[in-house]
Amino acid sequence: MRQKITIFAVTDQDSPFQPVGFYCTFNILNMKSHKRSFQKNVLNHCYQRTADGGVIFYSNLDYLVWFTVVCTVARKRKVRILAMCPMPDHTHFSIEAASFAELSAFMRDYSSLFALEHNKLCHRKGPLFDTPFGSAPKFTDKKVRTTLIYVWNNPPERKLARKAEEYRWTFLAYAVSDHPYSRKLVIRDSRWPVQKAVKEVKAQFKAGRHLPYAMLKRLYEPLTLEEKQQLTDYIIATYNVIDYKAALSYFGRYEELLLAVHSTTGSEYDIKETFVGKTDKDYSAMVQILMRERHPHDIHDILALSREEKYELFLLLRRHSYATSEQIAKFLHLTVEWN
Secondary structure, three states: OEEEEEEEEEEOOOOOOOEEEEEEEEEEEOOOOOOOOOOOOOOEEEEEEEOOOOOOOOOHHHHHHHHHHHHHHHHHHOOEEEEEEEEOOEEEEEEEOOOHHHHHHHHHHHHHHHHHHHHHHHOOOOOOEOOOOEEEEOOOHHHHHHHHHHHHOHHHHOOOOOOHHHOHHHOOHHHOOOOOOOOOOOHHHOOHHHHHHHHHHHHHHHOOOOOOHHHHHHHHOOOOHHHHHHHHHHHHHHHOOOOHHHHHOOOOOHHHHHHHHHHOOOOOOOOOOOOOOOOOHHHHHHHHHHHHHOOOOOHHHHHHOOHHHHHHHHHHHHHHOOOOHHHHHHHHOOOEOOO
């Protein structure tokens, strides 16, 4: 078992170098030091946090870049994904692979590629995700079902949605629709910016390339809110690699799957998660507060601020949000570590 202790130091605005309090978290991954258990084509629950325990996803573009990277690499590595769910500060996969080497290669390649994209946007260097990733094989159908339910129910448990299928980034609703969160896109009837965006997305996909931040920003900029929703659904439906047929085989029909998801939260005893605060809605609320109060060109610009500037934002968010001090520190990537 590996234990990581992170201590957040909070300073006073008048004396930014004098700490006025410390907030500690314990990030524990139940991973043995010996070789992990693995069996060919058995479902694995894979779990990954950021290297510093901070937030990964600040906007829809973060989720879209991550999703297209994951799907592009999954196709190349020939792994089978039954479910996945990115959360603000960590990610979950339910995944099958022919070997542990192939599973590790997928996790390595996708996380490295997304880190390159994310670091470029956020003006940072170094690894983004903690290593090694957590994984636990599920050898019985019952354990597979409870793990799938657990992954899908992460957003409802953290109060991001009432039901799993209502949250876009569980990708669950795409099992039965290619446009679950928007009006059906009829390309020939759409405005030219939409047609142009669809054409570029299709070309990237056919070339086996993910969608980078710069391209997505350019494609979304001239669109209306409704058109943005349509393009998001189109991108997810186009790149999606989730094997819904395999996932449904453990439940029966889609309606039976939803009944199982709604009636239990699922369980995960092999990988121990730690949760901060009562709800992950606080992270999106902090984005709105900073956009309103400080007007950054891009919310990711806050990650390039100096430590002293981040402490000023910490105090602002402590006054104007319901987030805990630890959540604010995670949001701003304000961490000080002692080993």
